[in-house]
Amino acid sequence: MKPLKPVIFLVDMQSFYANIEKSLRPELRHRPVVVSGDPERRTGVILAACPLAKSYGIQNADTLREAQERCPEVAVVRPRMGLYLQISLRITEILERFSDQVEPYSIDEQFVSIHGSEKLFGSPRQIAGKIQAVIRNELNLYARVGIGPNKVLSKMACDNFAKKNRDGIFRLDHKNMKTDLWPLPVEKMFGVGKRMGDHLRKMGIRTIGDLAQFPLERLQKRWGVNGHVLWMTANGQDLSPVTPHTFERQKAIGHHITLPRDYRTAGEIRVVLLELCEEVCSRARHHQLLGQTVSVGCRGANYQLPTGFHRQLKMPEATNQTMEIFQYAWQLFLQFWDGLPVRSLGVSLSQLTPDRHIQLNLFEDRGKKAQLGYIMDEIKDRFGPTAILRAVSLTCAGQALNRARKIGGHYR
Ligand SMILES: [Mg+2]
Numbered sequence: 001m002k003p004l005k006p007v008i009f010l011v012d013m014q015s016f017y018a019n020i021e022k023s024l025r026p027e028l029r030h031r032p033v034v035v036s037g038d039p040e041r042r043t044g045v046i047l048a049a050c051p052l053a054k055s056y057g058i059q060n061a062d063t064l065r066e067a068q069e070r071c072p073e074v075a076v077v078r079p080r081m082g083l084y085l086q087i088s089l090r091i092t093e094i095l096e097r098f099s100d101q102v103e104p105y106s107i108d109e110q111f112v113s114i115h116g117s118e119k120l121f122g123s124p125r126q127i128a129g130k131i132q133a134v135i136r137n138e139l140n141l142y143a144r145v146g147i148g149p150n151k152v153l154s155k156m157a158c159d160n161f162a163k164k165n166r167d168g169i170f171r172l173d174h175k176n177m178k179t180d181l182w183p184l185p186v187e188k189m190f191g192v193g194k195r196m197g198d199h200l201r202k203m204g205i206r207t208i209g210d211l212a213q214f215p216l217e218r219l220q221k222r223w224g225v226n227g228h229v230l231w232m233t234a235n236g237q238d239l240s241p242v243t244p245h246t247f248e249r250q251k252a253i254g255h256h257i258t259l260p261r262d263y264r265t266a267g268e269i270r271v272v273l274l275e276l277c278e279e280v281c282s283r284a285r286h287h288q289l290l291g292q293t294v295s296v297g298c299r300g301a302n303y304q305l306p307t308g309f310h311r312q313l314k315m316p317e318a319t320n321q322t323m324e325i326f327q328y329a330w331q332l333f334l335q336f337w338d339g340l341p342v343r344s345l346g347v348s349l350s351q352l353t354p355d356r357h358i359q360l361n362l363f364e365d366r367g368k369k370a371q372l373g374y375i376m377d378e379i380k381d382r383f384g385p386t387a388i389l390r391a392v393s394l395t396c397a398g399q400a401l402n403r404a405r406k407i408g409g410h411y412r
Contacts, residue, residue: 007124008242009112010146010154011095011131012163016108017048017084021077023140032056032074036064047079087139094134098127101242109158111151113242128169144168150238155190156181177236182209191233208234225272228260239343253291254348255279262301262341266334269298269342273333276347277326284349290318291349294325296332301343308344309336318353325349 013019017035022028032053038044046067049058056071067074088107095102098121101113114127121127128145135143145168146158157172161180172181187197189208203218205211212234219227232238240258255276263269273296284291297310311332319325329347 006149007114007118008148008151008154009114009124009128009131010105010148010151010158011091011110011112012144012146012158013091013108013135014142014144014163014168015048015050015054016088016141017079018050018053018077019141020084020087021080022050028075028077032058032071033077034058034064034067034074035077035079036067037079087141090139091135091141091143094138095131097134098131101244103242103244111154111242124171125169129167132168142168145170147171148236149173150236151240151242152190152233152238153177153236156188159190160184160188172236174236178209181236182207182212182234184208186211189230189233191230196230224275225257225259226275229257232260251352252295252348252350253280253283253287253289253352254295254346255283256297256344256346258344259342262343263345264341266337269333269337269345270330272345273329273347274322274326276345277329278322280347280349281320281322281325284320284352285355288355289352290320290355291325292318292351292353293349294328294332295346295348295350296329296336297346298333298337298342299344300340307338307340308342309338311336312350314351318351320349320355 018033021035022033030052032055033050034046034053035048036044036046041064044064046058046060046062046064049060049062049067053067053071053074056074058067058070058074062070064076068076084107088104092102092104092110095110095112099112099114099117101115103111105111112131114121114124117127118124121130124147128147131145132143135141144158144162144165146154146156146162147170148154148157153172157170161170161172162168184207185197186192186200186205186208187194189211192200200211203214203222205214211230214231216228216231219231221227223230237260238258239260257272257276259272263272293312293314295310295312298308300307313328313332315324315328325347
């Protein structure tokens with residue numbers, strides 16, 4: 001029997017918070033509505049604007065003052081996050097009628113793998129239409145659906161096309177990728193923010209197609225495994241599965257990566273683990289948080305037959321220092337890795353506390369080390385993420401490796 005080609009949906013809710021308020025409060029139905037953190041303070045930020053408010057030029061992240069200047073009669077509503085989360089869960093339940101593979105991606109976006117549902121519910125396009133209809137009937141909300149053979153193509157189908165379509169459905173696959181996706185500016189690609197876009201433009205990469213055809217080695221040299229992932233995204237390749245889960249671990253800062261191929265040796269996995277620790281710690285520092293528990297997880301290539309582990313370790317002291325956390329993460333990895341090829345890898349930091357030492361201990365050793373992390377972030381902002389990492393991984397990580405060898409004793 002020929003295996004069915006996977007079909008993945010990204011279901012995105014239009015103006016989620018604002019449209020929920022409009023659907024529940026009839027007096028708002030025909031008015032421009034924005035949801036804003038603190039309606040009393042005009043410096044507050046717009047969290048969501050309904051399409052009517054957007055037609056006045058109001059955008060998310062505008063200040064309330066700007067929004068009211070653009071549209072003086074705009075209705076300003078306080079956010080009810082608990083309610084929005086409940087409705088997000090109801091949308092998950094609706095999607096689960098069509099597939100058991102539903103993965104909430106954010107509060108208003110969910111991936112659905114409709115693998116095997118086709119016989120039951122029709123073609124992908126028909127299923128997308130049915131999902132829209134059920135959500136509209138039961139919740140009075142409007143969903144847009146991006147369809148693709150994997151997550152990144154469905155996400156880009158939604159963001160770049162379905163959101164602008166009349167019927168809110170678009171399918172992006174390897175057939176229309178070159179004609180529809182590649183001409184778009186590189187900032188429109190999933191995973192490319194403003195800053196990354198600037199870096200890419202400096203390298204002469206203007207469109208998603210430019211990135212897809214750029215020499216892979218140069219991207220890898222500049223951004224490590226993330227460079228490889230960028231290149232794969234531009235080429236519509238993505239190996240990550242739809243993984244059902246709920247929002248349970250919001251109290252952690254984590255980063256997870258599906259590798260572009262199987263990683264087999266401890267040496268190459270170590271580099272990725274270091275990059276993940278650096279990403280997690282950089283985010284922790286950005287929020288001025290320290291964490292005391294580090295978790296490491298990995299999985300093999302066959303998601304039907306899971307191999308791998310997920311383990312955590314409480315460190316003696318809370319920290320957001322990359323090399324400290326890496327040392328423990330690597331120790332965990334060496335202890336629990338079964339030696340099989342690794343396809344995905346994640347690190348997270350939990351038991352978070354605010355980092356109050358930063359200013360106080362400036363001249364002490366620990367303070368200096370803490371400052372170093374913040375300085376490194378700044379340098380990387382300016383010169384690219386691997387500017388510092390490479391030097392660090394040759395020195396400190398080498399030491400961490402030796403230490404881990406002695407402690408773990410499972411080095412292969
Ligand atoms: Mg949305």
